[in-house]
Amino acid sequence: MSFDVSRKEAQQPAPPSTGHNGNAVAVLPSMSTVTANRLRLNPNTEHKPENYEGLQLEFSPLLFSSLERYLPPPMLSLPRDSKLHYMRDIILRYSPDGERIRVQRHREYRQKIISHYQPLHRELYTMHASNFFAPSFLKAINENKEEGFRSIMAEPTLGVFTFEMFQPRFCELLLSEVENFEKWVHETKFRIMRPNTMNKFGAVLDDFGLETMLGKLMEDFIRPISKVFFSDVGGSTLDSHHGFVVEYGIDRDVELGFHVDDSEVTLNVCLGKQFSGGDLFFRGVRCDKHVNTETQSDEILDYSHVPGRAVLHRGRHRHGARATTSGQRFNLLLWCRSSVFRELRKYQKDFSIWCGECQREKKERQRVSISATKQELLKREGKPGT
Ligand SMILES: O=C(O)CCC(=O)C(=O)O
Numbered sequence: 001m002s003f004d005v006s007r008k009e010a011q012q013p014a015p016p017s018t019g020h021n022g023n024a025v026a027v028l029p030s031m032s033t034v035t036a037n038r039l040r041l042n043p044n045t046e047h048k049p050e051n052y053e054g055l056q057l058e059f060s061p062l063l064f065s066s067l068e069r070y071l072p073p074p075m076l077s078l079p080r081d082s083k084l085h086y087m088r089d090i091i092l093r094y095s096p097d098g099e100r101i102r103v104q105r106h107r108e109y110r111q112k113i114i115s116h117y118q119p120l121h122r123e124l125y126t127m128h129a130s131n132f133f134a135p136s137f138l139k140a141i142n143e144n145k146e147e148g149f150r151s152i153m154a155e156p157t158l159g160v161f162t163f164e165m166f167q168p169r170f171c172e173l174l175l176s177e178v179e180n181f182e183k184w185v186h187e188t189k190f191r192i193m194r195p196n197t198m199n200k201f202g203a204v205l206d207d208f209g210l211e212t213m214l215g216k217l218m219e220d221f222i223r224p225i226s227k228v229f230f231s232d233v234g235g236s237t238l239d240s241h242h243g244f245v246v247e248y249g250i251d252r253d254v255e256l257g258f259h260v261d262d263s264e265v266t267l268n269v270c271l272g273k274q275f276s277g278g279d280l281f282f283r284g285v286r287c288d289k290h291v292n293t294e295t296q297s298d299e300i301l302d303y304s305h306v307p308g309r310a311v312l313h314r315g316r317h318r319h320g321a322r323a324t325t326s327g328q329r330f331n332l333l334l335w336c337r338s339s340v341f342r343e344l345r346k347y348q349k350d351f352s353i354w355c356g357e358c359q360r361e362k363k364e365r366q367r368v369s370i371s372a373t374k375q376e377l378l379k380r381e382g383k384p385g386t
């Protein structure tokens with residue numbers, strides 16, 4: 001049996017949009033102070049770094065917190081903005097030019113959209129948990145306990161969780177906002193980037209102003225769940241996201257091929273409308289090396305979307321969507337990423353804590369080794385005195 005699993009990537013891997021927030025920077029050390037005060041060779045483990053979350057940064061907040069421990073001692077007591085500015089300059093010097101230009105262009109692209117597009121439902125742009133979420137979901141989040149999460153979830157195959165998440169009104173408003181955005185795109189002939197390499201339709205929500213709300217959705221609602229169920233793939237350190245809507249139907253994308261997402265954890269919520277077909281199919285979690293290996297029978301799951309209901313899975317859980325045969329299907333996707341997990345993964349070869357095939361190979365190695373040991377023991381027993 002042969003496989004061809006694509007890696008579905010963001011058209012433009014979504015960096016946070018606006019970069020340095022433009023606030024006045026209080027105390028900036030002069031160049032001579034900077035050279036006199038080089039970064040430390042070893043981190044100051046006693047220093048408690050600032051929290052850089054929630055700021056509009058082009059690099060992960062965790063990167064700033066980690067780097068802060070290396071700052072020259074006199075800088076540690078400076079205001080957060082000064083340290084931020086200093087560290088950002090250092091990081092920019094090390095990031096390749098191409099990447100810098102890409103980030104800059106994407107930031108300008110977003111700014112252009114945000115300054116021209118008039119949102120239809122402003123209430124969507126800030127997090128209103130009690131208006132957005134189903135009461136059962138909110139209760140489980142507030143309690144923040146594994147039993148509570150399990151009580152609202154089904155797990156039809158290992159590592160795929162489904163649960164009631166949004167109120168119908170939220171789905172309607174979000175759909176209507178997306179349609180309004182598409183209308184604006186059509187009228188102004190603005191050339192937008194589609195959400196990723198495999199969808200021709202759909203829109204990136206982060207690009208027209210929903211980035212902050214979706215950031216909160218990830219931090220306050222998806223990360224606590226992922227910390228419990230997906231800690232093996234960086235679920236507790238999710239620190240960036242790519243949020244978009246996909247559209248399926250006869251005159252839209254029809255189906256979606258077998259792929260893995262460019263995410264650690266993916267949230268996929270059906271927003272409606274009326275449709276038939278469009279089932280998701282899952283075929284086991286795999287690392288890069290094993291992405292095209294066979295599926296085991298217990299890894300097979302076919303799932304039918306239900307409006308308002310969420311599916312949460314590892315990005316590396318191979319999946320696809322069957323043809324939407326009539327009507328229109330809209331889904332909200334939030335690809336959640338962890339910069340820490342991605343960095344650590346570079347130094348690892350064995351992913352048996354989450355890759356089904358690494359796990360199978362490891363078990364097989366253990367089986368062979370146990371049976372070889374047994375053989376050896378039997379041989380020795382058969383030859384006393386040797
Ligand atoms: O159409 C769906 O529900 C799946 C979408 C998906 O897997 C993706 O966008 O990565």
Ligand SMILES: [Fe+2]
Pocket residue numbers: 008259260261266319
């Ligand atoms: Fe996907």
